[in-house]
Amino acid sequence: xxxxxQPRFHDxxxxxxxxxxxxxANGTICPHCGVVNGRIYDLxxxxxxxxxxxxxxxxxxxxxxCGECRKQFTAKVGTVFEDAKxxxxxxxxxxxxxMSSKKGISSHQLSRILEIQYxxxxxxxxxxxxxxxxxxxxxxxxxxxxxxxxxxxxGHDKAIKPAGEKKGRGYAHKYKVLSLIDRDTGRQRSMVxxxxxxxxxxxxxxxxxxxxxxxxxxxxxxxxxLGKHFAAHGFTRHSAGQYVDYENPSxxxxxxxxxxxxxxxxxxxxxxHCAKKHLHRYVAEFEFRYTHRxxxxxxxxxxxxxxxxxxxxxxxxxxxxxxQA
Ligand SMILES: [Zn+2]
Numbered sequence: 001x002x003x004x005x006q007p008r009f010h011d012x013x014x015x016x017x018x019x020x021x022x023x024x025a026n027g028t029i030c031p032h033c034g035v036v037n038g039r040i041y042d043l044x045x046x047x048x049x050x051x052x053x054x055x056x057x058x059x060x061x062x063x064x065x066c067g068e069c070r071k072q073f074t075a076k077v078g079t080v081f082e083d084a085k086x087x088x089x090x091x092x093x094x095x096x097x098x099m100s101s102k103k104g105i106s107s108h109q110l111s112r113i114l115e116i117q118y119x120x121x122x123x124x125x126x127x128x129x130x131x132x133x134x135x136x137x138x139x140x141x142x143x144x145x146x147x148x149x150x151x152x153x154x155g156h157d158k159a160i161k162p163a164g165e166k167k168g169r170g171y172a173h174k175y176k177v178l179s180l181i182d183r184d185t186g187r188q189r190s191m192v193x194x195x196x197x198x199x200x201x202x203x204x205x206x207x208x209x210x211x212x213x214x215x216x217x218x219x220x221x222x223x224x225x226l227g228k229h230f231a232a233h234g235f236t237r238h239s240a241g242q243y244v245d246y247e248n249p250s251x252x253x254x255x256x257x258x259x260x261x262x263x264x265x266x267x268x269x270x271x272x273h274c275a276k277k278h279l280h281r282y283v284a285e286f287e288f289r290y291t292h293r294x295x296x297x298x299x300x301x302x303x304x305x306x307x308x309x310x311x312x313x314x315x316x317x318x319x320x321x322x323x324q325a
Pocket of ligand 1: 030031032033034035066067068069070071
């Protein structure tokens with residue numbers, strides 16, 4: 001039996017039951033008045049306005065009423081799915097597809113598989129990326145662990161070099177992504193940055209890495225003064241063809257380079273174009289899959305479940321996909 005034959009992927013009532021079990025694991029919360037496990041009633045059999053598609057009005061699955069504030073809600077309220085018109089069971093399919101595709105899945109492909117409009121697929125995939133965005137601010141390498149730091153370049157920042165202008169061979173016109181991997185926990189944290197100058201990077205690194213950590217980088221000049229901010233700083237000399245220090249084999253950034261290679265293959269092969277204002281969400285998508293990979297104990301279903309846990313407290317506020325990717 002295929003994973004996608006589970007009832008929550010086909011049956012709207014089962015989809016709501018699944019979502020509710022996920023976000024209300026510690027009790028039903030009324031999103032209007034905030035009461036937990038108050039007098040909350042299921043409103044079964046309520047129908048929406050009649051339409052051409054359903055002349056009797058579509059059943060409003062998952063509808064509840066709060067006995068404290070008298071307002072109605074479903075589990076979608078206050079989540080990234082709140083304003084989504086698509087059936088929840090299809091959105092759960094999309095979450096599973098995104099979580100099980102190592103290099104991501106394009107909105108075109110999502111639209112073909114789910115048989116929904118391209119615009120709907122584009123919105124949906126950005127809603128899911130928003131759910132994957134981690135609010136975790138705890139510094140990496142606490143307890144004195146090793147943290148790898150590296151940067152990569154991607155795309156074409158038209159604010160720096162307008163389209164048509166000669167791009168040259170440098171990296172100056174590309175978007176810059178800074179990434180950290182905590183070797184003990186296996187977690188990755190990535191961010192889009194405007195500058196790679198030491199003066200700009202050092203405060204970011206100090207905010208994200210514990211002072212007692214051991215930091216590993218390459219020999220790029222922006223990293224050379226890191227030793228004074230952390231317990232130790234090891235770096236390799238890629239320019240000399242060296243990727244591991246044979247005197248001390250823990251000095252390398254191979255873990256992060258492996259993660260970057262998946263990110264770059266995905267961004268080039270699957271997503272192709274991406275505007276800067278959306279890049280942080282793509283970055284979050286790859287970071288999320290990397291952090292919740294098989295080696296850290298997550299199979300596809302566990303990863304999709306984890307992504308769904310992130311849907312609350314986040315809503316996409318922009319209205320139209322004015323710059324699609
Ligand atoms: Zn209430």
